[in-house]
Amino acid sequence: AQSVTQPDIHITVSEGASLELRCNYSYGATPYLFWYVQSPGQGLQLLLKYFSGDTLVQGIKGFEAEFKRSQSSFNLRKPSVHWSDAAEYFCAVGASGTYKYIFGTGTRLKVLA
Amino acid sequence: ETGVTQTPRHLVMGMTNKKSLKCEQHLGHNAMYWYKQSAKKPLELMFVYSLEERVENNSVPSRFSPECPNSSHLFLHLHTLQPEDSALYLCASSQEGRGPNEQFFGPGTRLTVL
Numbered sequence: 498a499q500s501v502t503q504p505d506i507h508i509t510v511s512e513g514a515s516l517e518l519r520c521n522y523s524y525g526a527t528p529y530l531f532w533y534v535q536s537p538g539q540g541l542q543l544l545l546k547y548f549s550g551d552t553l554v555q556g557i558k559g560f561e562a563e564f565k566r567s568q569s570s571f572n573l574r575k576p577s578v579h580w581s582d583a584a585e586y587f588c589a590v591g592a593s594g595t596y597k598y599i600f601g602t603g604t605r606l607k608v609l610a
Numbered sequence: 611e612t613g614v615t616q617t618p619r620h621l622v623m624g625m626t627n628k629k630s631l632k633c634e635q636h637l638g639h640n641a642m643y644w645y646k647q648s649a650k651k652p653l654e655l656m657f658v659y660s661l662e663e664r665v666e667n668n669s670v671p672s673r674f675s676p677e678c679p680n681s682s683h684l685f686l687h688l689h690t691l692q693p694e695d696s697a698l699y700l701c702a703s704s705q706e707g708r709g710p711n712e713q714f715f716g717p718g719t720r721l722t723v724l
Binding site for chain 2: 501531533538539540541542543546587596597598599600601602603
């Protein structure tokens with residue numbers, strides 16, 4: 498069955514610390530992978546996407562993610578977190594020929610000053 | 611206006627009311643989506659319209675009725691809702707081609723059913 502797992506429901510980091518949010522997927526076809534961020538009271542904003550090519554993708558706000566096919570993972574990273582990064586982060590997977598994304602349940606990030 | 615807009619931002623309704631949610635996209639996209647976001651659950655895709663034709667209907671109860679009069683506007687008509695329908699309803703749009711492109715989301719309508 499197709500699925501996306503974000504194993505960490507909550508993560509707390511100190512401002513300036515590095516961050517890694519985990520995403521694992523199960524998908525039969527070649528996946529298209531996305532990370533979105535949702536601030537309180539807002540919709541989802543795309544941080545980055547992977548369709549093909551270089552497995553390390555750069556996104557907005559200093560985020561990057563690495564696609565590892567052997568581990569079925571697409572983890573999101575940021576070298577130094579800012580207080581404004583506190584939000585909920587969603588990993589999603591899609592495929593060619595389908596409108597349907599499968600979203601993970603999200604990871605809520607808290608940033609300590 | 612830019613991006614995807616949704617109105618109203620907040621809605622409180624009784625179980626016997628009829629209301630509508632509105633979504634408008636200013637991006638020239640050809641596909642629009644309704645999602646339901648409930649606490650501690652993944653986003654649930656409700657409906658997809660491509661070129662104003664409904665292409666996905668994910669077993670959504672008939673008390674939710676979508677309408678897509680043109681490629682820029684999407685409505686979700688609500689009637690006789692249940693308290694468990696309280697959630698954030700998100701609209702999104704995308705330009706569909708050979709593969710899934712990123713979906714652009716609106717800010718959502720927070721719906722409370724009393």
